[in-house]
Amino acid sequence: xxxxxxxxxxxxxxxxxxxLTIARNQDILVRGGRIAEIRPTGGPLxxxxxxxxxxxxxxxxxxxxxxxxxxxxxxxGLAEDVPIERWFNEFIWPLExxxxxxxxxxxxxxxxxxxxxxxxxxxxxxYFHMDRVAQAVEEAGTRAHLGWAVFGSNGLKVLAETxxxxxxxxxxxxxxxxxxxxxxxxYTCDDGFLRASAGHANRLGIGIxxxxxxxxxxxxxxxxxxxxxPIQVLKDTGVLGVPTLIAHGCGLLPQDIELLEKHRASVGIxxxxxxxxxxxxxxxxxxALRRAGIAVGLATDGAVSNNTLDxxxxxxxxxxxxxxxAMDPEVMPIxxxxxxxxxxxxxxxxxxxxxGKLAPxxxxxxxxxxxxxxxxxxxxxxTAGLVYSARASDVHTVMVDGRVIMRERRHLTLDKERILNxxxxxxxxxARRVPESRIQSYKP
Numbered sequence: 274x275x276x277x278x279x280x281x282x283x284x285x286x287x288x289x290x291x292x293l294t295i296a297r298n299q300d301i302l303v304r305g306g307r308i309a310e311i312r313p314t315g316g317p318l319x320x321x322x323x324x325x326x327x328x329x330x331x332x333x334x335x336x337x338x339x340x341x342x343x344x345x346x347x348x349x350g351l352a353e354d355v356p357i358e359r360w361f362n363e364f365i366w367p368l369e370x371x372x373x374x375x376x377x378x379x380x381x382x383x384x385x386x387x388x389x390x391x392x393x394x395x396x397x398x399x400y401f402h403m404d405r406v407a408q409a410v411e412e413a414g415t416r417a418h419l420g421w422a423v424f425g426s427n428g429l430k431v432l433a434e435t436x437x438x439x440x441x442x443x444x445x446x447x448x449x450x451x452x453x454x455x456x457x458x459x460y461t462c463d464d465g466f467l468r469a470s471a472g473h474a475n476r477l478g479i480g481i482x483x484x485x486x487x488x489x490x491x492x493x494x495x496x497x498x499x500x501x502x503p504i505q506v507l508k509d510t511g512v513l514g515v516p517t518l519i520a521h522g523c524g525l526l527p528q529d530i531e532l533l534e535k536h537r538a539s540v541g542i543x544x545x546x547x548x549x550x551x552x553x554x555x556x557x558x559x560x561a562l563r564r565a566g567i568a569v570g571l572a573t574d575g576a577v578s579n580n581t582l583d584x585x586x587x588x589x590x591x592x593x594x595x596x597x598x599a600m601d602p603e604v605m606p607i608x609x610x611x612x613x614x615x616x617x618x619x620x621x622x623x624x625x626x627x628x629g630k631l632a633p634x635x636x637x638x639x640x641x642x643x644x645x646x647x648x649x650x651x652x653x654x655x656t657a658g659l660v661y662s663a664r665a666s667d668v669h670t671v672m673v674d675g676r677v678i679m680r681e682r683r684h685l686t687l688d689k690e691r692i693l694n695x696x697x698x699x700x701x702x703x704a705r706r707v708p709e710s711r712i713q714s715y716k717p
Contacts (some may be wrong), residue, residue, distance in 0.1 A: 278300055278318055279641070280328075282328070283298070284296045298714075300408075303675045307635065308633050329645050337393070337570075337584070337618035338388060340482075340543030340545060341573050343394050344383075344393075344583055347696065352578075362708065369711075372706060378409055381398075381410070391581075392640040395418070397417070397418040399422045402421075403421040404441075407438075410449070411445065413687055420481075423435055424462060440477055453474070454479065457464070460495070464510050477528060481517050484519075488523045488555055490524070503524070504525065516540075517539065519540065519543065522542065523563075525558055533562070534565040539623070540568070541570055541622060543572040546594055547578075547586060547587060570618030573669075588660060
């Protein structure tokens with residue numbers, strides 16, 4: 274792969290104590306898809322090195338969306354101002370009964386377009402027809418952790434089929450795709466189904482991506498019916514015996530955090546604050562989880578509960594809501610917030626040794642954020658700018674595995690005009706909603 278130098282940028286890097294800070298006027302040298310060196314700008318370059326100019330740009334690790342349903346962008350705006358039970362039963366699961374494989378492919382392309390434009394280089398996607406999502410990821414040039422979502426009502430046979438997907442695409446797209454099992458949740462998958470999911474994950478040496486304790490009503494319902502929290506169900510069915518990515522966790526109790534702490538080396542929590550605010554679900558107990566050493570990463574969830582796939586927006590909301598919940602402006606300081614957005618999110622996906630950090634040896638998943646906008650001026654504090662000022666539209670250039678996939682906001686891998694036209698042609702059909710045709714029923 275051609276060597277690249279991002280020249281004369283400011284870089285978000287850990288200092289000697291590990292705190293994320295800004296190193297000004299740096300060159301980032303990329304070789305073989307990995308970061309080779311970060312050094313003060315001005316050193317000599319070998320012949321043939323491709324230069325990406327970084328003046329007045331801030332380089333940081335590509336953002337990581339730790340939980341999304343990417344093709345759900347197809348239904349953006351169709352489930353507004355309703356509680357979670359109606360959201361599922363009257364809107365989302367009826368709408369998803371309209372999906373075809375082709376719809377999922379074009380929805381994935383649209384979602385990937387949006388995420389690339391917002392600096393997201395890796396996504397953990399939990400959806401249907403995942404061969405088509407994997408195809409879209411391969412073409413886009415991004416990184417993804419993919420699981421084919423299934424319900425217990427689909428029967429055990431579907432688990433073998435989704436395990437076959439996981440095996441087929443594991444290491445795909447030149448190593449940019451990792452895979453997992455993806456049973457939907459303890460309230461839609463019985464114990465036998467969860468045990469079988471864990472069995473497939475063990476056999477393949479992969480993990481599980483699952484919704485659990487999404488909100489407190491689910492936890493209370495589980496306690497009333499079974500005397501167990503959803504997290505205790507995951508433990509009893511063997512799910513926590515493999516690497517596990519848990520979406521949401523707004524219904525976690527102190528005993529759940531104690532249990533997760535015992536599995537902290539292999540458990541991550543995906544935190545999607547805009548969805549929680551919009552659906553009035555409560556908040557993930559981030560501070561307690563981090564005190565217990567459990568990795569927490571940022572997420573958007575799907576665009577029907579969030580309306581965007583903007584991780585900068587998730588970062589800002591997470592930071593401010595933690596201060597608000599604690600009634601303490603010193604809670605969630607800027608370096609900690611950025612740590613969650615980068616290293617924490619990578620660790621939640623079990624990729625903390627590969628991505629989420631600008632340092633030699635890490636994958637060259639790098640974004641350049643343009644700090645020339647009026648909303649950045651004057652640029653006294655660039656880390657504060659990332660948390661409180663940055664917009665998705667500030668992302669100027671995106672690199673994954675040392676390959677530039679968006680330069681100066683021009684896509685180099687995806688055909689934006691065609692994707693928008695393909696999606697527009699399906700709007701009327703996909704918006705038809707027949708509640709009796711829903712793919713599943715929600716009852717906590």
